[in-house]
Amino acid sequence: MLASYIDQAIELAIYEIIEDDQTYWGEISSLQGVWANYKTLEGCRQELKETLSDWLALRLHLGLTIPAIAGINLSKLKV
Numbered sequence: 001m002l003a004s005y006i007d008q009a010i011e012l013a014i015y016e017i018i019e020d021d022q023t024y025w026g027e028i029s030s031l032q033g034v035w036a037n038y039k040t041l042e043g044c045r046q047e048l049k050e051t052l053s054d055w056l057a058l059r060l061h062l063g064l065t066i067p068a069i070a071g072i073n074l075s076k077l078k079v
Contacts, residue, residue, distance in 0.1 A: 001072060006052055008070040009034075013048055015041060030067055031033065 017075045018037070024044035027035035034055050038046035054072065059066050066074045 005069055005072045005074055009052055010049055
């Protein structure tokens with residue numbers, strides 16, 4: 001369930017290139033604070049996935065709500 005959530009969330013990510021320093025910015029706008037910046041697009045995707053994993057772990061640990069994505073509701077998981 002967690003892996004499916006991460007995969008679905010990453011599908012919602014938007015990426016853009018930052019012209020000033022030629023790095024890539026990626027974010028999942030529906031998940032506040034989940035963003036990454038890296039020199040390659042693939043690196044940015046990986047960083048974003050790691051950021052999302054850490055974000056989820058923290059929210060689950062603190063008992064904070066997590067928005068459902070693609071019908072997957074992690075807020076009901078017990079830690």
